[in-house]
Amino acid sequence: MIDFEPSEEQQLIVETVRQFAANEIRPVARDCEESGKLPDGVLAHAHELGLVSNALPEAQGGGGERSAVTAALVAEELAWGDLAIALAVLSPGLVALPLADFGSDAQRAEHLPRYLGESYVPGSLALVEPRFGSDPFRPAATARRDGDGFVLDGRKCLVPWQDGDDVVLVVAAEEDGGAAGFLVPRGQEGLGATPERNMGIRALPTVELGLDGVRVPASARVALDVAALVTRGRVALAAMGVGVARAAFETARDYAKEREAFGAPIATKQAIAFKLADMAIEIDAARLLAWEAAWRLDRGEDALREATLAYDQVRRVALQAADGAVQVLGGHGYIRDYLPEMHLRNARGFAAFEALALT
């Protein structure tokens, strides 16, 4: 039956995450962005909430409650708080979820418990490449068979790179044209990590990764389905884009009711009010597209088309909402004391992101 109401359990989760985002993420978001540092205490608390571990397999101590719809609900709320911090909170999933889906028993046994322990352990996935036309389905990075192992070459970027873990999951093309994942120790010879500075998500440390003849044993290979990985990434990012857009919209709406010009709140002018109305409509519509794609994933269906359409739509909607918010605040929107300029920089990032979070 067609219905758009989250289950009671999901509503409870949403409420918890919403409180967390409002009370813990928002207050530190601007400082983190300016200092380029993540808030360790907030990440530790997020870990206690089990937002990632709930979805991991029970066999390794996870909650066994994988749901892309629930993940989308959570991702939106976190990103509403702050995109960079949200990506950090969900980063353990960047390694843990692909291993849960595609890893061997041995790989799961070796790696998953790390993300399910007492303390927060970040994850690191290298998919995007620093070139025009970066194509997650056909990476330019290569994995060549060599004896009973592989040699990796190529370059990656936008790779989350927080302290606290010692592997990175690298996606590279194999000789048969397909792509696979490779678990690479961060200290491996031939692996060079250069810290990045991007326009937005500055609180999240990311690196450009050079792979120069990096050797890994055969046991490091993860038989990834890249299409599935990208699909799950697009659903997660679409939900996060909705969160960013909603944050921008709410900031603009509240400001417009306060700010007066020509003797009345600017929200009483149609030029402002209609812009806000359009934002609200587009955000709700985009959210439903993201949910539909997530719902398909939960049914075990291929959802590449729906996820791609949703993500494509969200890229536009988030950017327009953020840009609209800057405009509604006028000159104040351009100033870093207010959030919209940050929303604008973060929203544009979805044009470059791919699998920076997973469901």
Next chain:
Amino acid sequence: MPISFEPTENTRLAREHFRKIAQEQMRPVSRKYDEQEHDLPREWVDWYWKNGRGAAPRVDGPADGMVQVCVQAEELCWGDAGLYLRTPSAALGGAAVAAAGTPEQKERFLASFRSDGHPVWGAMAITEPSAGSDAAAIQTTATADGDEYVLNGTKIFCTAGEGASQVEGGFVVVWATLDKSAGRAGIKSFVVPAGTPGMKLVGCEKKLGIRASDTATLVFEDCRVPKENLLGSAEVKKRDAGAKGGKSSTKGFKGAMATFDATRPIVAAMAVGVGQAALDYVVEALAAEGVTVRYDAPPEQLTAVERDLMRMEAELQAARLLTWRAAAMMNRGQANNLEASMAKAKAGLAVTEITQKAVELLGPPGYSCRHLVEKWMRDAKINDIYEGTQQINQLIVARRILDYPSSMLR
């Protein structure tokens, strides 16, 4: 019930049923009645009256309620939006009677629509030459006289107004004011049965699209209806007339406006149907030329046509989902004023753009009257205008999200 995008088996059956009707009964005469603008589309009207009124096949099990109603409207407008509006049914007039009428009124006015007699139509007449979006500014008057009300005024753009005013058994729901000095509080709706003396059909409009639909001008000159034909309460509470929208004094007007919360999702669904028709056509025509969307290609590598198609698909589905959400809320008994206007605003604009893009993508064949795409572009535009224009629905959304009364945002 969790979030679910899966229609029930009953909705699936209904979609199939109405798609077949659209395909077999509407499409073949679609162009004909686009060209023969003011002719009654006999084939459709007679077929529908005889064979189309029955419910879709159904199985025991859950139903999607209003969502299924939207699916029906979508499929029939995928067939032909003009013919859909010409379907012999109580339509918007029926919605008004159903929402505000007493059981006695419902029986009296709606029985003919279930009968075996000849086809009948219902209509709703709000708009006047000098009052469209601002429905509270209507000038048509109703004056009590003994057991009757006497109506005087002019109504324009009345969908199905020819059938509803002329064919016995039908009716027009007419908005008129009992007391101009009372503002909104004075506005009431009256059921005027077809053939009532004093209700005159002046003629039908020539239009950009939905040409199979009879858009009538009706003049009321000392048109008398029994007092039992008033929908809702006759009481005019003048207290703070026109000063503040939102108090009980305006309940009658507001009540009437509230029927839009139920009809806007249906109009949005109608829009989606036209958009889907155009999109299906374009996707098929381009696929025949070897052009398909690569969902797994990086955006930078997509052609302009692929990008256009992706956008059209996403926008159409976005409109459909907003529509279904507004409908699903009705199933739950939730207030959906905001969501109904969101759906209508989104669907009206999205489908206007999608059909215009479809003509563009197809080039000369898109522009040619040998194919229906150019017609769908003309048909689609009305969805951005009636049942509250794009701007009026934006206004409603804006008031809701800002929590402003109408006096603060007009």
